[in-house]
Structure formats: structure tokens, C-alpha cells
Amino acid sequence: MSTLHVKSKTGDYPVVADGHVLEKLGEHLVALNTPKDTRVTIITDETVGQLPFAKTAIQSIEDAGYRTQCLEVPAGDQSKSLAVASTLYPKLLAFGMRRSDLIVALGGGVIGDLAGFIAATYLRGIAFVQAPTTLLAHDSSIGGKVGVNLPEGKNLVGAFYPPRAVLYDLSALAHLPARQWINGMAEVIKHGIIGNPQLFEQLEAQPLTSCPDAAVLEPILTAAMKVKIDVVEADEREASRRQVLNIGHTLGHAIEQRSHYQLGHGEAVSIGLVLEAKLAVARGLLDEQTARRIEVVLANHGLPTAPPRDDWNEVAALIDVDKKHGSTLWTFALPTAIGDVAIVKDVSKAEVEVVYQRALEEAE
Amino acid sequence: MSTLHVKSKTGDYPVVADGHVLEKLGEHLVALNTPKDTRVTIITDETVGQLPFAKTAIQSIEDAGYRTQCLEVPAGDQSKSLAVASTLYPKLLAFGMRRSDLIVALGGGVIGDLAGFIAATYLRGIAFVQAPTTLLAHDSSIGGKVGVNLPEGKNLVGAFYPPRAVLYDLSALAHLPARQWINGMAEVIKHGIIGNPQLFEQLEAQPLTSCPDAAVLEPILTAAMKVKIDVVEADEREASRRQVLNIGHTLGHAIEQRSHYQLGHGEAVSIGLVLEAKLAVARGLLDEQTARRIEVVLANHGLPTAPPRDDWNEVAALIDVDKKHGSTLWTFALPTAIGDVAIVKDVSKAEVEVVYQRALEEAE
Incomplete structure (x- = not known):
């Protein structure tokens, strides 16, 4: 297991990479001092959500004692929009997500950017964890850039909002075309x-x-x-x-x-x-x-x-x-x-x- | 003229209050080291936009040499929404607003919250100045809370995003019912x-x-x-x-x-x-x-x-x-x-x- 550390003005965060991150995702959240009464919303896309490692990841969070819900958006860049964000906020509310709760972005760059933007803005900002599942996301998951597209162009609405951690399962990359x-x-x-x-x-x-x-x-x-x-x-x-x-x-x-x-x-x-x-x-x-x-x-x-x-x-x-x-x-x-x-x-x-x-x- | 100072993790800012702020708004922007090639978008509501001091304020910014546009939204809480924000972002783009440009929130708490949220998220965050025109806004313009409402409740989407300054014209309050x-x-x-x-x-x-x-x-x-x-x-x-x-x-x-x-x-x-x-x-x-x-x-x-x-x-x-x-x-x-x-x-x-x-x- 490799652990790097990122210094950020609004909070430092670790970048953990190895071949077993997702099956131990719950343990990682515990190691990040996530209280047991934290509600965890996993945001992913419909493609990743169907993969076995996604189920394993969610199960691991539940096994660690957290209440979870999983929200899936259509795969692809068109989900990185204010319209899709607008459909997700009410689901966070309905699940009872408070400012002390947590979002997990499980997917590639689109999911990381969208879920990160929602985390940056829901109740003026709640914690989120990047759980990248693509090779490209080794880049996008680091640095705290989150956001959505406008019809006029990409990444025009967003924030600099660092994650609480980047938890990167390298064996999940085997599924990539x-x-x-x-x-x-x-x-x-x-x-x-x-x-x-x-x-x-x-x-x-x-x-x-x-x-x-x-x-x-x-x-x-x-x-x-x-x-x-x-x-x-x-x-x-x-x-x-x-x-x-x-x-x-x-x-x-x-x-x-x-x-x-x-x-x-x-x-x-x-x-x-x-x-x-x-x-x-x-x-x-x-x-x-x-x-x-x-x-x-x-x-x-x-x-x-x-x-x-x-x-x-x-x-x-x-x-x-x-x-x-x-x-x-x-x-x-x-x-x-x-x-x-x-x-x-x-x-x-x-x-x-x-x-x-x-x-x-x-x-x- | 009274000047207070607010310490913030993401940048300190002054709170200036007197009876002549709006007629000198351009000078205040110069005093804040706003470069002369900065584009300034004033966001206000249709009620405030019609008041003489609003025209004076915009004129003052133009007289100081800045390119300005003024965007008006309907008066009232219903303008504090993602839907209204979505109509404003493209107008910032069309005006050529870059990350180094500036938004001025001219109005009460609704305008401060909406314009502040747009500033916090447009191009991942640009500077904004609070120019409050209500008594209630002596409260809301300080502290960096910005945001919009969801149909499910108030202020559910937003950020902690301090303004570059609060410029408070106390004589503008004379118009209040x-x-x-x-x-x-x-x-x-x-x-x-x-x-x-x-x-x-x-x-x-x-x-x-x-x-x-x-x-x-x-x-x-x-x-x-x-x-x-x-x-x-x-x-x-x-x-x-x-x-x-x-x-x-x-x-x-x-x-x-x-x-x-x-x-x-x-x-x-x-x-x-x-x-x-x-x-x-x-x-x-x-x-x-x-x-x-x-x-x-x-x-x-x-x-x-x-x-x-x-x-x-x-x-x-x-x-x-x-x-x-x-x-x-x-x-x-x-x-x-x-x-x-x-x-x-x-x-x-x-x-x-x-x-x-x-x-x-x-x-x-």
C-alpha cells in the first residue's frame, strides 16, 4: 500500500493506492476517523454501479457499520450538469444527510467532478472521498478541482474543494476497455x-x-x-x-x-x-x-x-x-x-x- | 467613514460603511487594487435596479474606467435558485468574465446570497463585493455564507465564500419601507x-x-x-x-x-x-x-x-x-x-x- 499526502489550504488529505482499497473501503473510512453515525452516500454511474467491485465497496462500508445509500447517474459527460446535480440534492436531503455526513465518489473523472461539486455545495459543503475507478482519474482525483459543465462549455461552474481522501483501488482498473x-x-x-x-x-x-x-x-x-x-x-x-x-x-x-x-x-x-x-x-x-x-x-x-x-x-x-x-x-x-x-x-x-x-x- | 476588518481563512476583507459609498463605488474598487482591465458585472434585482442610487453606483464604476454590465433578476426570494443562477452564468460568459474579474452584489440578502453563490462557483470562483442596500443585509453580507434555495428548503446549496469587501452605503437605507x-x-x-x-x-x-x-x-x-x-x-x-x-x-x-x-x-x-x-x-x-x-x-x-x-x-x-x-x-x-x-x-x-x-x- 502506498500513501501520499497532499497539503491543502483547506485541509490536508491522503492518497492511498493499492490493489485492495475497495474491499476495505469501510475500514479506510474508519481509519479517516469517520464517526459511526455518519451517513454515507455513494455516487456512481450506471456502468460502474453494475460492476462487482462496486457492490463489494458498498458492502464494505455497510459492514463497517455505516448507513449507506447509492445514487447512480447515467454514464458519460452529460451527467456533469447542474440539472443532474439538482436531482441529487433532494436525495441527499431525503436520506437525512447533514453537514457532518459523507459522499463517496465511486467512478472516473465525471463522477469525481460531479460528486465533488455536490459535496462542495450541499449544505455549504460536506466531506467527500474520491474512490477513482479509471486510470485517467489518477489525475482528476487529485488537486481539488470539482465542477459541472454548462451547455456553453466544460467545467465552467465549480469549486476548489479538496476531498477528505483519495482511495484508489488499482485492481479495479483491470475492468477498463x-x-x-x-x-x-x-x-x-x-x-x-x-x-x-x-x-x-x-x-x-x-x-x-x-x-x-x-x-x-x-x-x-x-x-x-x-x-x-x-x-x-x-x-x-x-x-x-x-x-x-x-x-x-x-x-x-x-x-x-x-x-x-x-x-x-x-x-x-x-x-x-x-x-x-x-x-x-x-x-x-x-x-x-x-x-x-x-x-x-x-x-x-x-x-x-x-x-x-x-x-x-x-x-x-x-x-x-x-x-x-x-x-x-x-x-x-x-x-x-x-x-x-x-x-x-x-x-x-x-x-x-x-x-x-x-x-x-x-x-x- | 467606518472601516472594520474581517479575518477569514481564505482572505481578509474590509467592511466600509458611510453615507456615500455607492456614489464612490468605482473609487472603492480602485482602492481594493482592482486592475483597470477588470470586467465588473453588477447583479441586482428589478426593484433596486430602478432606484437612483443604483444608476449612480454603476456610473461610478464606469467613471473609474471599468467595463460593466448590469444583470437584474426579479425581486424576491424565488430568485435565490439554481434555475436563476443557470440563466446568469451564460451572461457572465457572454460578457467575457474571466477568473480575474469581479461581481458586485447590489441589493439585500437575496442578491448577496445569489450573487455570492455565482461568484463562488463561476470558473471555480471569482471575486465579489457585497454592496448591501437593506438593513437586514448588515447581517447577511458579513460572514461569507452564500447560497441558493431548493424547493425542499432554504439555503440548502451554497458555500462559505468571503467577499473581497463589504461596501455599505447607509444613505441608501433611506429608501426602505x-x-x-x-x-x-x-x-x-x-x-x-x-x-x-x-x-x-x-x-x-x-x-x-x-x-x-x-x-x-x-x-x-x-x-x-x-x-x-x-x-x-x-x-x-x-x-x-x-x-x-x-x-x-x-x-x-x-x-x-x-x-x-x-x-x-x-x-x-x-x-x-x-x-x-x-x-x-x-x-x-x-x-x-x-x-x-x-x-x-x-x-x-x-x-x-x-x-x-x-x-x-x-x-x-x-x-x-x-x-x-x-x-x-x-x-x-x-x-x-x-x-x-x-x-x-x-x-x-x-x-x-x-x-x-x-x-x-x-x-x-
Whole structure:
């Protein structure tokens, strides 16, 4: 069992990872000093709710003596909405949830964000525990960002609201479809680029193209999560340092939207990482060989590395919206080495277009 | 001009009160180090929005060089909802509001709570300034509680989210109808009972039954706000000490609900203060003479002091709901002297009924 600790202005929290977290979820809640009269609402989605480990997790909480209810929402991003939140608050009330009670987010990033937002706002804030069940959630469950989408865009309503704990069952990841697995690996590789050259080299030497044993996965994910933790501790409210986490995401997010979410988040980030490494090379911030290593390690994990055949102006328009202001220059987080990222605030649309178009041609 | 300071875990803020705040609102924003490229959205209601001082306030912000938009919602408690919030977020987006921009809540408690909730959640939280325009808001604008109602009950969704400043124009209170004025005075008197005997004695000697000159009002409201500030600084998240603010509210809130809001909040609190003082006497916590002083000072302000002719069991049922748990004993904040309050956790329904019924008989 690995335990990391996250320092947060509004309360520190542990990140526990091993292959047996969910079957001992009740014991973990006890270890977190959760009083026995606490009511526990598990929020999950209809897919995860049907998996055996979900039943095991709920049973474990009940066996520890807590009163539980389980609320399921439809699987998928459309559940991350004020409308779905509005249907859940009354169910918390009906179950008698008070400010001293607890929500458990059992699922991937959508569930963590939605359940966390509900926890942040129900009765002005109650405790919640992240119990991630996807590889991508090794990223989203840490750092305290919670929220829902508006029809106008993603994550536009939310809060910085740290969980009481992240309890991560690595054996639950064995259920992930192959494509979800590699999507998650894009963020693991991103964390290597941001702050852990050893992790990056390990994935170069031995690509993790499917879910290994929990014992093999534990040190890898712990290393990736440690990178994220170091960044969010330095800048909890995303004033500056946290921007390094956007590496691959400025272009990636626009490409993901342009694909109408036919590309998975990790797939789009993979393309974004490759393009932004090329942009860093064009700016003289990164050597070509390192950019090539980034491209190869992503490709070796089965991730796409070339931009989709698309109209550059449409992609650029989405970056403009994403940046939420009318400035003519964009801010990018760009790799300067494996293990180091710079924030560059004066990127012009024209220079990104050159990189984008050249990558399109190279992919022919 | 009086300036108080509130210490908060997530940022200290000043409380400025005088008779010229709104005409200098732009200057105040400059003094708060608000950069000149900040976009300012003023959220107000349709009643306040039509008053001359609202136009003056907006003009002052524009004169200081800020880009502004003004959003009006219907006046009244029904605007404090997720549905209304959902209509405002897109307007913030359309105006180009970023995380560094600012919301000004111009109005009473409903506007402060709604605009504060939107500020707490839009883009995971942007700054907001409370610009209260009612007497009741001397209470609600301090302490960082923001939120909206659900159909199931009041203030069930929200956050603890302190404003960047409270900018309180006391001359704006001159527009208040007589009944709104005395409703606000109930909370001023409450603050005297909680922590300022001099304030209480001043209101005994010279009841403030209508809005005086700002110069007269300033020391009185500053004293009342200081009581609130001291309590919320000691217990920002309402873990314990903040419960003293509930004096008059446990019974008051139930009576307010039972009247279907025909009684104003301050009127219901007035009745609650009188009944809870009698309860304190019955428990031997307060002498009869002090309870009588509380009753007289409220009556001298034109506030009701006798419970409405109602079925006690219906009132009791609402207290049970309000306390949000099935415990057979209730917690009350009870006065023990002018200037002191005790939290009493073992109050039985039966003993409150005795007080309630006797007060009904006395009122015959």
C-alpha cells in the first residue's frame, strides 16, 4: 500500500493506492476517523454501479457499520450538469444527510467532478472521498478541482474543494476497455514529462499498453500522482505554477472538441503533447531529439500523434474560446526537457499554425 | 467613514460603511487594487435596479474606467435558485468574465446570497463585493455564507465564500419601507443581545423606528456588525461558536415558515427572541427582568412579540426538519444576559411547548 499526502489550504488529505482499497473501503473510512453515525452516500454511474467491485465497496462500508445509500447517474459527460446535480440534492436531503455526513465518489473523472461539486455545495459543503475507478482519474482525483459543465462549455461552474481522501483501488482498473486504458496512459506520460524523467524512461523502455498487476502499477501511478501533487501544492488555486499541467491540453482540448469527442481525452492530449513539443522546438526551447522521444513513447502506447485532417481556423477559434479572452497572443505550457515545463505567454496563432500544418503534411 | 476588518481563512476583507459609498463605488474598487482591465458585472434585482442610487453606483464604476454590465433578476426570494443562477452564468460568459474579474452584489440578502453563490462557483470562483442596500443585509453580507434555495428548503446549496469587501452605503437605507426597516432592526437588537450591552441600552433609551441620518446610523450599525464579525472570525465554518447567531432563529425560522412568509424575517426573529428568552428564564439561565427588557425593546421598535395563534405541533415539526436530524432533543442558542449567549443542546419539545402555550395565553 502506498500513501501520499497532499497539503491543502483547506485541509490536508491522503492518497492511498493499492490493489485492495475497495474491499476495505469501510475500514479506510474508519481509519479517516469517520464517526459511526455518519451517513454515507455513494455516487456512481450506471456502468460502474453494475460492476462487482462496486457492490463489494458498498458492502464494505455497510459492514463497517455505516448507513449507506447509492445514487447512480447515467454514464458519460452529460451527467456533469447542474440539472443532474439538482436531482441529487433532494436525495441527499431525503436520506437525512447533514453537514457532518459523507459522499463517496465511486467512478472516473465525471463522477469525481460531479460528486465533488455536490459535496462542495450541499449544505455549504460536506466531506467527500474520491474512490477513482479509471486510470485517467489518477489525475482528476487529485488537486481539488470539482465542477459541472454548462451547455456553453466544460467545467465552467465549480469549486476548489479538496476531498477528505483519495482511495484508489488499482485492481479495479483491470475492468477498463483497452481504449480507456491508453487514454489514461497519455496523462501518466504527461506527468513524466512535467516532473519525473525516470517515470518517462521506464515507459519508454517498457510501454504499459494494458493494465498490469496492481503491484506493478502501484509505483508507476504513485510516481505520476506525486508529480501532480507537487504542482498543486505549489499552486492550489491555479494562479500560475499549476498552468504547467496544461501541457498538451491547449491544443489537445481544442482538438478534442473539434472531434465532437470522437477522440478520447487522452488521445487528444497525446496529439496536443506532440504538437506542443514541436512548437517548443520551433521556439528553440526544446531539442528535436527530445520532442521525438515524446512522440515515440506516445505512439508506443497506441496513442495517436498526428493532428486530424481539419481546418486550422476552426481549431484556433476553439483555443480562443478556451482562453476566454480576446488577447491576440496565447499562453502555452511547453516542455523544455523531460522533467521540465515553461509557461510561454506570447504565442501567436500564426506560429502554431505553421507547426500544425507541417504536422499534417508529415502525416500524409 | 467606518472601516472594520474581517479575518477569514481564505482572505481578509474590509467592511466600509458611510453615507456615500455607492456614489464612490468605482473609487472603492480602485482602492481594493482592482486592475483597470477588470470586467465588473453588477447583479441586482428589478426593484433596486430602478432606484437612483443604483444608476449612480454603476456610473461610478464606469467613471473609474471599468467595463460593466448590469444583470437584474426579479425581486424576491424565488430568485435565490439554481434555475436563476443557470440563466446568469451564460451572461457572465457572454460578457467575457474571466477568473480575474469581479461581481458586485447590489441589493439585500437575496442578491448577496445569489450573487455570492455565482461568484463562488463561476470558473471555480471569482471575486465579489457585497454592496448591501437593506438593513437586514448588515447581517447577511458579513460572514461569507452564500447560497441558493431548493424547493425542499432554504439555503440548502451554497458555500462559505468571503467577499473581497463589504461596501455599505447607509444613505441608501433611506429608501426602505417602514416594515423592512423594523425587520432589519430585529437583527440589530439581536446583535446587541449577543455581544454589545451598550448597543442594546442605546436602543432601549432611543428606539430606532425609522432610518436616521447616515451619521447617526454609522456607529450603531458598525457596533452591530462588529458583534457579527467577532463571532464569525472565531468560527468561520459554523462548527460551534457561530451557533450563538441562531438566537431567536430556531423558533423564529419555524414561525416564519408556518406563516408562509406573511411574517417578515425580522418579525419572526423578534417573536423567537422573546420566546427563547422566556425559555432561558424557565431553565434558570436568565433572570425574568432581562427577558422583559428584550421583549420591551423589540415592542418599542414596532416588532411583534407574541407567537401567532397556531398549532404548536406544526411549529415543532418544522423545528425538527430545520434541525435536520431525528434526535429527540433540540439545540438552542439562549440568552444568559444582555451580551451573552449559551448553547444548550438538551432542550425537549415539551419544555418549549410550555413556554409557547403560556406566551399564547398571555397574549390573549
